[in-house]
Amino acid sequence: MNETEAHCLDEHRVVSLHELVEFSGLSRDELLELVQGGAIPVREAQGTSYFFSAHVVTVARTACRLRDELELDMSGLAVALRLLERVHDLEGEIARLRALLPR
Amino acid sequence: MKYSDYYAALGVARGAAAEEIKKAYRRLAQKYHPDVSKEPEAEARFKEIAEAYQTLKDPEKRAAYDALGQRPQGEEFRPPPDWARQHAGGGEGFSYEDLDFGDLFSRFNTRGARGGFERANASMPGQDFEIPAEISIEDAFNGTTLELQLSMPEYDGAQMRRVPQVVKARIPPGAVDGQRLRLPGKGGKAFNGGRAGDLYLDITLKPHPVFRAADHDLFVDLKLAPWQAALGASVEVQTPGGPVNLKVRPGTSSGQKLRLAGRGLPRPRGAAGDLFAVAQIVLPAQLSERERGLYEELRQASGVDA
Numbered sequence A: 001m002n003e004t005e006a007h008c009l010d011e012h013r014v015v016s017l018h019e020l021v022e023f024s025g026l027s028r029d030e031l032l033e034l035v036q037g038g039a040i041p042v043r044e045a046q047g048t049s050y051f052f053s054a055h056v057v058t059v060a061r062t063a064c065r066l067r068d069e070l071e072l073d074m075s076g077l078a079v080a081l082r083l084l085e086r087v088h089d090l091e092g093e094i095a096r097l098r099a100l101l102p103r
Numbered sequence B: 001m002k003y004s005d006y007y008a009a010l011g012v013a014r015g016a017a018a019e020e021i022k023k024a025y026r027r028l029a030q031k032y033h034p035d036v037s038k039e040p041e042a043e044a045r046f047k048e049i050a051e052a053y054q055t056l057k058d059p060e061k062r063a064a065y066d067a068l069g070q071r072p073q074g075e076e077f078r079p080p081p082d083w084a085r086q087h088a089g090g091g092e093g094f095s096y097e098d099l100d101f102g103d104l105f106s107r108f109n110t111r112g113a114r115g116g117f118e119r120a121n122a123s124m125p126g127q128d129f130e131i132p133a134e135i136s137i138e139d140a141f142n143g144t145t146l147e148l149q150l151s152m153p154e155y156d157g158a159q160m161r162r163v164p165q166v167v168k169a170r171i172p173p174g175a176v177d178g179q180r181l182r183l184p185g186k187g188g189k190a191f192n193g194g195r196a197g198d199l200y201l202d203i204t205l206k207p208h209p210v211f212r213a214a215d216h217d218l219f220v221d222l223k224l225a226p227w228q229a230a231l232g233a234s235v236e237v238q239t240p241g242g243p244v245n246l247k248v249r250p251g252t253s254s255g256q257k258l259r260l261a262g263r264g265l266p267r268p269r270g271a272a273g274d275l276f277a278v279a280q281i282v283l284p285a286q287l288s289e290r291e292r293g294l295y296e297e298l299r300q301a302s303g304v305d306a
Helices: A017-024 A028-038 A056-069 A074-100 B006-010 B020-034 B042-056 B059-066 B083-087 B137-142 B224-229 B287-300
Strands: A003-005 A014-016 A044-046 A048-054 B128-135 B146-153 B160-171 B179-183 B199-205 B212-214 B217-224 B232-239 B246-250 B257-260 B275-281
Touching: A014 A017, A017 A028, A017 A048, A017 A056, A017 B128, A028 B042, A048 A056, A056 A074, A056 B179, A074 B212, A074 B217, B006 B020, B006 B042, B020 B042, B020 B275, B042 B059, B059 B083, B128 B146, B128 B160, B128 B232, B137 B199, B137 B217, B160 B179, B179 B257, B217 B224, B217 B232, B217 B246, B246 B257
Parallel strands: A003 B160, B128 B199, B217 B275
Antiparallel strands: A014 A048, A044 A048, B146 B160, B179 B199, B212 B217, B232 B246, B257 B275
């Protein structure tokens, strides 16, 4: 059986807008709306071409699930993504503080 | 296959109006959606709710579901003999082997005049799948290979079935808690030349007896005797790459973090995380007479009690 290399979706890998559409299930227009609202950060813009850190694939896939499964509109999605980002940051801080506590 | 009571999953009566079903779904989805919920078993509960709603919101699927009759939740059953022909577009020899209950409705085509499983010749992309994967801190440090046992739905144009599959995934060093990894083309199979789906892994780190992880940094308890903390010492500290000697400066207090740069978990590119040894001054449970005397002497010499 062949091994398949798993690609880390982290800040070191870059994806294009086209790839983000393909990976996330969101349309190009929906993604651009989230980008323009600041819910999905752009890593690099070359004219009308946008490039993203690969970790936003996870954000965009979450957005697609929330759109389909909670029937959120675009402004609801943008708010939900910002709140989820805050929750994620706070959970990271809690994990760091817990790691400091002795066993 | 086991019968699922979709009305019970949504908490509505069998005769509920479409609007009532939609309201019940929205209320439950907001509570149990795994991206926003911290309820126990949220993911499994949401899966049941979503599967029920996908079928009951569609009049044709709902009619096909109702035609199966009402049974107790989880009861082993087979659809009636002519059910596939009447409702699912299945012909002679349609097999229910290797199917889950939800599969009966998941590829249902409601756009066609007579409903049924999708039979179009158009290409269909494979489904993406996202699964959790737990690895150890040693695996995160060295990288590892996971053998993932999956059950993938496959559709051949006339029939859907579940096929067991094993995917061998090479996890590079530096995958940490919350990291998502993508295995291109390892999700559901495509039909008629569409793109195969992808498999996403959601990494969590197993609790470790020595190390605690926060992103790529690691934390470890550094137990020091009072005299080591006061006078300084050279002590051995465990790191994932093997033990190293750490110089403890005189006057180290409990809770102080001693940093071993680059001894944490590696990053795919850039510097590795750090390892922090957190000083913890530990007193012996019992003191000998001589130790007690020396502490008394120390108290008098210091002239303070705290």
